[in-house]
Amino acid sequence: MVDVPELVARAREGHPRAVARLISLVEGASPQLREVMAALAPLTGRAYIVGLTGSPGVGKSTTTSALVSAYRRAGKRVGVLAVDPSSPFSGGALLGDRVRMSDHASDPGVYIRSMATRGHLGGLAWAAPQAVRVLDAAGCDVILVETVGVGQSEVEIAAQADTSVVLLAPGMGDGIQAAKAGILEIGDVYVVNKADRDGADATARELNHMLGLGEARAPGDWRPPIVKTVAARGEGIDEVVEALEKHRAWMEEHGALAERRLRRAAGEVETIAVTTLRERIADLHGDHLTGTLAARVVAGELDVYTAADELRASLTDPSFKARFASGAL
Missing domain, CATH: 3.40.50.300 (P-loop containing nucleotide triphosphate hydrolases)
Incomplete structure (x- = not known):
């Protein structure tokens, strides 16, 4: 585990190795990435x-x-x-x-x-x-x-x-x-x-x-x-x-500079949120949910929009997986 506050402090002092380490944590999607970004936000x-x-x-x-x-x-x-x-x-x-x-x-x-x-x-x-x-x-x-x-x-x-x-x-x-x-x-x-x-x-x-x-x-x-x-x-x-x-x-x-930076921040927030949702959807492959929904689309039992609605519901409805496992869907 990296001491994030110390690493950020050293980066602020201009130590290139500290800057390199922080960027490596970003590139590697480190589990400490959220902590890093929280520490950097005010700076x-x-x-x-x-x-x-x-x-x-x-x-x-x-x-x-x-x-x-x-x-x-x-x-x-x-x-x-x-x-x-x-x-x-x-x-x-x-x-x-x-x-x-x-x-x-x-x-x-x-x-x-x-x-x-x-x-x-x-x-x-x-x-x-x-x-x-x-x-x-x-x-x-x-x-x-x-x-x-x-x-x-x-x-x-x-x-x-x-x-x-x-x-x-x-x-x-x-x-x-x-x-x-x-x-x-x-x-x-x-x-x-x-x-x-x-x-x-x-x-x-x-x-x-x-x-x-x-x-x-x-x-x-x-x-x-x-x-x-x-x-x-x-x-x-x-x-x-x-x-x-x-x-x-x-x-x-x-006022265009502030507007550009606002749009940039909004885009970053949206990208991170969408990436997180994609990771959660990928986790569903282990339950064969995505494959099952796809098979029902191919068989003509579901249209693609209804299948997408059910996939989305699996991310937000705690009872969805239980209903899926019981064959209720």
Whole structure:
């Protein structure tokens, strides 16, 4: 058993091993996870959470590393969650972002954690929201969350970040991809990286045109800026930070930051509740209840909605299992 109060206190003091241990408890769904989250709850809510997403090869890790450097020059403590896809065969992940950000490995003001998706879709690991809370409570001023890079499906970051950054690069077909599947809806700041390549200006123009074709904005609404960078050389990174700070100031002025964080908390509560219910339903497999209901559906004795009602009743009605066991159902 872990001494949670001591572990949290050490994490607050900036001990990286304590932070690592807390995140490991989150990833492993430790029986002490509830105690950990209860201890962290009063300590969270101060960090600014920036999500970075985009297709593979656009330079997300390089941009993240450059942003870390910029924020460190400003004297801010930075946490990084870099999410990598899991192998469908071994379940493991390369976690290569730790290699790309090795320049910051010895900086006590930076904490970098790679996380595997473990099959979770949407571009994030399932434990990412709670890991963000750990970094927030540990005193990080800015938390950068870098998603998998799976393309159009990784829009989950928009619900988990205060500000979402969408990265594109010239010559990769990103302009067309940006018009699809919600990419235009999730970006608060757009970055055309590798702007020293041919086609960067055309990519920025195309993106600007597509943003103009999006839903109408009222006067005073936020219009996502487009910033061109060469992250490998640090060019344009200060402009990205400036755009992020402007978006944060706009959100605070218009109450959008509090609204986003309220929606994020509501989503976390709902996800945990639904996960708990799924675990309880899975426990019913031992009683063959789900299989029995499915067999009755196949036989035409029940429709799927009535079967679902009975399955739900098994979770809330103490007499249900007894009636099921006696053959009354």
